[in-house]
Amino acid sequence: MTGKVKLWSLFALLTVVLISPVFSVETEKPFNMGMSMVIGTQSFVENGNTVTYQKLSFNPDISFGKIGIGLDVTLHYNFTGGTGNEFSIRTADWVPEPLTFSNLLGLYLPLIRYVRYGVKGEPLYAKFGSINDATLGNGFIMGNYSNTMLLPEKRIFGLSFDLDGSLFNFPLIGFESVIGNLAVLDVVGARFFVRPFVYTEIPIAKNLQIGATFAADTNVYAQSPDLDPDTNIQEGIAAFGTDFRLPLLSNPVVSLATYGDLASLAGKSVGGMLGFGGKLIGFLTYGAQLRILGANFIPDYFDSSYDLFRTVKYQLISEGSGIPAFVGWFASIGTSFLKDSIVFNIGVEGPFGEAAVNDPDNIMNYPHLSGIFEIKNNILPGFSFDASYDKKLIKTWSDLVSPEDAVIKAQLNYQTGPAMISFVYRIKYIPDAAPGENQWAITSGLESSIQLF
Numbered sequence: 001m002t003g004k005v006k007l008w009s010l011f012a013l014l015t016v017v018l019i020s021p022v023f024s025v026e027t028e029k030p031f032n033m034g035m036s037m038v039i040g041t042q043s044f045v046e047n048g049n050t051v052t053y054q055k056l057s058f059n060p061d062i063s064f065g066k067i068g069i070g071l072d073v074t075l076h077y078n079f080t081g082g083t084g085n086e087f088s089i090r091t092a093d094w095v096p097e098p099l100t101f102s103n104l105l106g107l108y109l110p111l112i113r114y115v116r117y118g119v120k121g122e123p124l125y126a127k128f129g130s131i132n133d134a135t136l137g138n139g140f141i142m143g144n145y146s147n148t149m150l151l152p153e154k155r156i157f158g159l160s161f162d163l164d165g166s167l168f169n170f171p172l173i174g175f176e177s178v179i180g181n182l183a184v185l186d187v188v189g190a191r192f193f194v195r196p197f198v199y200t201e202i203p204i205a206k207n208l209q210i211g212a213t214f215a216a217d218t219n220v221y222a223q224s225p226d227l228d229p230d231t232n233i234q235e236g237i238a239a240f241g242t243d244f245r246l247p248l249l250s251n252p253v254v255s256l257a258t259y260g261d262l263a264s265l266a267g268k269s270v271g272g273m274l275g276f277g278g279k280l281i282g283f284l285t286y287g288a289q290l291r292i293l294g295a296n297f298i299p300d301y302f303d304s305s306y307d308l309f310r311t312v313k314y315q316l317i318s319e320g321s322g323i324p325a326f327v328g329w330f331a332s333i334g335t336s337f338l339k340d341s342i343v344f345n346i347g348v349e350g351p352f353g354e355a356a357v358n359d360p361d362n363i364m365n366y367p368h369l370s371g372i373f374e375i376k377n378n379i380l381p382g383f384s385f386d387a388s389y390d391k392k393l394i395k396t397w398s399d400l401v402s403p404e405d406a407v408i409k410a411q412l413n414y415q416t417g418p419a420m421i422s423f424v425y426r427i428k429y430i431p432d433a434a435p436g437e438n439q440w441a442i443t444s445g446l447e448s449s450i451q452l453f
Contacts, residue, residue: 094107146305308407407427
């Protein structure tokens with residue numbers, strides 16, 4: 001399976017290269033270039049201890065029409081001053097261990113923060129670098145996957161690429177694709193879709209979209225090198241499925257679409273979903289799903305916190321009896337005010353009742369919540385704020401505020417002229433931490449940045 005997945009990944013890259021001349025279609029917009037410098041501190045866990053470094057980062061941004069490039073060149077160092085004048089640089093940022101070609105790519109490719117063309121939803125969209133919300137189809141197999149969960153310790157360079165036939169006046173077909181890490185080609189996925197009635201005049205059916213999705217992790221232990229240092233572990237898992245999406249209403253007051261999926265995980269477990277969602281009064285989003293899941297099936301397997309829980313999920317599946325069959329649900333609600341100046345979205349999923357009463361540590365047995373909140377600086381001049389919260393194993397109301405099995409991010413910014421001061425807070429629960437090691441990775445501190453031009 002691993003060889004086939006990597007061949008598919010190379011085919012996706014070749015497709016990007018062949019399509020790239022299209023990037024020159026829109027060049028009438030002016031050239032823009034910006035440069036910011038960030039000064040702050042950063043903490044890392046090294047050999048079981050927390051070490052704090054000073055941080056100096058240069059972040060140039062270049063855009064030309066729909067094409068944009070962003071770099072992130074960061075130096076972590078310690079300067080003690082005094083009579084010794086000791087100066088040291090964090091070598092893990094520049095010298096991989098062990099020194100292999102794959103590790104070199106993994107270390108130096110992420111200096112490119114992103115290269116993008118267009119935005120998600122346009123007929124042609126491509127983004128290299130940090131991927132925050134990769135979704136294939138309805139998200140039943142891959143939904144909001146992010147390759148940024150290991151920041152700041154590790155930045156990963158990935159790819160998201162979509163192409164709709166409407167770009168060539170052929171709206172019958174299209175595809176979406178994701179590669180989580182171009183250095184090792186571990187998490188990959190693609191969805192091909194058709195609009196079978198697009199050339200008819202049938203009012204509703206002409207918008208019907210039918211798709212087929214494939215996603216896989218070629219090595220679930222790729223981000224867990226300390227799990228078994230004496231053994232070269234490489235095991236993979238794949239999922240595939242079919243789906244549909246049918247818009248029913250579309251106007252400024254209310255929009256409504258119905259959708260569904262049928263998928264298989266690891267070739268032996270099956271799950272299905274029917275749902276609906278849309279927008280009300282132009283600012284309120286909503287959605288709901290009914291899920292019928294077979295034994296050892298995990299919906300939204302490749303989710304936003306997948307890189308943290310990949311080994312936990314794989315072990316549940318590989319045990320063969322980790323998750324019984326059950327009927328579950330998913331609900332989401334969100335708001336967007338003042339032209340996206342205030343954005344709030346929250347989604348909750350779980351089983352009806354308890355899916356595995358005898359296993360209180362099973363992440364499928366209890367609800368899972370994820371949410372984001374953002375305020376832009378045009379509400380309170382100079383101030384902006386964004387936060388995200390992802391929490392598994394919600395057994396009681398008090399668990400909602402427990403950091404265990406959670407990923408929490410928050411950043412408060414104050415900008416005056418070209419200068420910005422930011423308070424950054426991140427906490428990640430590490431479910432597969434080695435015995436005796438800290439299960440929480442906490443990063444917090446102040447950063448100051450200057451927009452040079």
